[in-house]
Amino acid sequence: MAEVRFPEDEFDEDSLTCPVCQELYKDPKLLPCLHTFCRKCLETWAAKQSAGRKFTCPLCRSPVELPCPVWSGGVDKLYSNFYINKLLDFRRLRQSKTSRVLCEMCKSGIQAAAVCGDCSFLLCNNCVKIHGHTPALKDHVIITLYDIDNATKRSKYTRQVYCKKHSQRTTFYCEPCETLVCRDCTVDDHCRDRDGENHDPRELNKVTPKCKDCIEDLMKKTEDAVITKINQQEENLDKGLKTLDKNYAEEKKKIKQHYAKLMSTLKLEEEQMIQKLKKVKKDRKNELIHRKEEMARDLKETREGLLFCQNVLVRNSDTELLFYWQQMEKRLQELASQDTGNATFGDFKAVSFHPCSLPRIWGSLSVFPWIDVKGPTVVGLPCSVTVTADNLDPTGEDVGPQVEVISPKGKTTLIETTATSPSVTSGKGQTSRVRSFSAKWRPQESGKHSLGVCMGGLKDLGSLTVDVGSNNPVLRFGRKGSQQGQFNRPTDIAVRGDRLYVPDTFNHRVQVFDLNGKFRYSFSTITSSGSIAVQIDGTIVVRSAMEVAKFSPSGKTLQKFPLDEYCIKPYGLAVQRDGRVVVTDPDKHSIFLFEEDGTLVKQVKGQGRGEGQFKEPCFVCVDNEDNITVSDRDRDCVLVFDKNIRFKNKFGEYGNQPQNMVYPLGVSADSRGNIVLANRGGQNIKHSEKLQVFRPNGTWVSTISSDGDKLNLPHGVAVTEDGHVFVADPGDHCIRKYRYM
CATH class of the missing domain: 2.60.40.10 (Immunoglobulins)
Incomplete structure (x- = not known):
């Protein structure tokens, strides 16, 4: 029998009451914000807000998106609350002391004396014995009334999760699939050695420490980022409220002293000034109180989320932790990223009354900002x-x-x-x-x-x-090697949708990741892979050695055409919307435009510093209108052409200022036309190894610095629609991700 220590106050009706129906929970479901409600209550609530999949939490109004519509059982797909179900089991078992609660397994009408965490049934003494002697049931976790009343240790009893396919307890966790699985699943569906699939099923107790460390770290960051800051700002707001009252009293006294010296005809003016002062106080006070209330709500939500996570960790249930850890991780990240503002009243500037001399005998009132x-x-x-x-x-x-x-x-x-x-x-x-x-x-x-x-x-x-x-990277992944997720001098990078494509130069392959850096798959390019671009239909175009190769989204070779007839040392590559391919050649001081099949359309060349001329054209990109942007690493500038390689403009020059360029390499344009540029830099150059952001017309916007985890040898860059940029760094054999907008 499992031992349990259960505080009496947790049997209180309030802890087991649904906030919506105000009755005991029935099939409690957990929302992403970590609040719990009855399944039926959520179905009714969701149906009132929307007949589809989206609604808000009844308590905190956080958005919820169901995996399928309400009428298709979407609410039922939400996670059940392990702990609430456990409390309800204990409550029913304790009720058997004072009322006749019957065995739910044998249906014999005998009074229940225990509860099973695997079957979720109340059991009589006979069924408890059967569990102990039946091979298929002997490992079930059972709690008796004696255990609840007399034990001193905290129970490991919890409702178990069973595999729907094999009807077995889930005792393994497949990290790549992020799901609990049973022993048979590790052989049938999640085999580690299955060809072409990425599985790694492991025992729960081997995965739990990693998840627990992750949640504890996020809890600490959330507490440091939100609760501490809100507490400090609450103190500032309280100080502001007190200062406001004191300031009001002092200025009112000044006003009365001033107007007492004036003739009675100024009495009306005095009252008007006081009324204005009251109005200023009211406006300011309402603003302070409103902000304090907002912070109180944020603090309450944060504490509730932290309390839920803390309780899960304290209960020390591997199954419960692994069942919820991703949901808790996501919620804690949401809480930790809250914008709590920078309000302070350390330098509070008060309202002041300014008396005036005759003939302007009234005063003036100014509110300092x-x-x-x-x-x-x-x-x-x-x-x-x-x-x-x-x-x-x-x-x-x-x-x-x-x-x-x-x-x-x-x-x-x-x-x-x-x-x-x-x-x-x-x-x-x-x-x-x-x-x-x-x-x-x-x-x-x-x-x-x-x-x-x-x-x-x-x-x-x-x-x-x-x-x-400092604008330090929000993500870094990869190191030198030949295993999946490792690189050997990645020089370029491309983004299309939710996928990141990296040509792994000397490993002769292209690796594909999601935007969080999680490996998805890879395919061989036979020879060293250099620059890369991805077409709208998902076709992957790679400059591999002295040829251009096209691959299907899954990595199957579709087409190749050679470059040695035109190029000496091809480098950068970009693809226009109609499939035409742009290639740069720094040794030939040229850029080339090819049809999809490799037919040369146009070559623009000319070594020099004149309009539209190059010295070492390097990386290239195209924007939404197929305009071509080229970085010239030797001229320390960027040149822009239309889709037919007709010169439009040039911007950038060598120097030590934030807007200057020094050996520019990777270039990428976002959907708004903004251009992100990687600068390799040089000796004694303050802005070396940095990223720069320019408007479409070449106006400098900002320089992205990195005091921690600095760029070593920034090359190819690729922007995302949510204002981030990925940078390939062959010097560190890794990929970094920064926010730039």
Whole structure:
């Protein structure tokens, strides 16, 4: 018999009550946000919101997408809550003390005395004995009333998961398939040695430590990223509320002292000023309270998610942990990535009353701005700056504020803001509400930046210190070798849909991954593979040695055509929408345009620095309009041509500034026409081994730095639709992924 220690308070009705129907759970189902509800309650809730597959959690409103529509049993596909089912089993067993609860296995009408974690049945004493003597049932986990009342250790009892195909307990976990399997499945469907398939079934206790470490690490990161920050900001908001009340009292006193000296005819003006002050306080206070409530909700959701994960880890059930670990991982990543803002009141600027001399005998009231930054404060990435202020500056002019940014090295930049709320006036041009202004800021260096508000010729009307971090890679995978997921000098890379294609140069193959770096499959190119492009229909085009080879999406050779008739040393490759192939040759100072079958359409050549001339054309890409963009590594520039290789423009030059280029290599264009460029750099060049982002017209946007896990020898680049760029680094034999937009 298994031993169990079960706190009395967890038998409380509230812990076993569905938040929707307010009754005991019936077939409890777990949502991705880790909240639990009855299956029927979820079906009703989902049907009211949508007849399809999408709805929101009844508690936290997190989006939920079912694997199939509601009417096709989509809710039933959700995971059952192991622990709630366990509590319900214990509750039914304990009820047998005071009421007649019958055995559910033999249907003999005998009172139940135990519960089976495998069968999920209440058992009488006879059925308990049968379980112990029946070979197929002897390993079932059984809990008795005696165990519940007298044991001191925490139970390992839990409802077991059985294979639907073989009706066996799932005692293995196949990591590549990310699923629990039974022993027969490891032979039939998940055999490690099955040709052409990637399986690795392992015992649960060998996989659990890895999953447990992952969840614990994510829990720590979530707590550090969200709870600690929200607690700090709550303290700042509380300080702001207290400061606001104190400021209001002090300024009210000033107003009364000033107007007490004036004639009685100014009494009305005094009251108007006080009313305005009250309105300012109300607006500011409502804003602070609203933000605090938002943080309280975020804190509650985060704590609930962490509590669920903590309870799963404490219960120490391998099956339960492996059943949920992916869902918990995803939820913790969502919580850890929450945007909690950068609000602070360390430099709070108060509301001030300004008395005026005759003949203008009334005063003026100015609200000093409150500045806030939202979004990732990372080098090269845009974030949102919000200024909350009275739209009337101390001189009486209706103007918007500017944000003065001072970098760690003392460089000053002014950012113009745009009003996001209208101006409302009442009497003598006085505003009656606080206004909001916003701007976009893209920091260009890491370290502590000072953001100050300027308005009407005055500076330092509100300030905020923001710590800008390095744009380190969000993903890195691969190392030198010949096994799957390893590389030998990968020089180029391509993205199409949710797949990443890497020509593994000296392993003579192309490896295919998903956008999270998970290996999918590979195929041979016979000779060394160089540049790569993928057509809209999935056809994979590779410049392999002195030929262009086309492969099907699965890696089957479709067509080849030679290049040695035209080229000396072919390098970069790109494919236009109609299938025409563009090839560069740095040794021949040329770019070539071929038909799909290899027929030469056009060659553009010319060694020099004139318009449309090359020295060493290297990597090449095409945009959505088939415009051709070429990096010239010796001229330190980028040249742009139309789809027929007619010159359009050139941008870039050698130098030590962030916008300058030094030995540019990989180039890629996104769907908006933005161009991402890899710079290899050189000695004594500050911006070596960096990525650069340019607008379609060649205007420099940002330089992507990396203080941690720096680029070694950046070559080919490929952008994704969600604002990330992959970089092939043959120096480190790896692939790195950065955010660039």
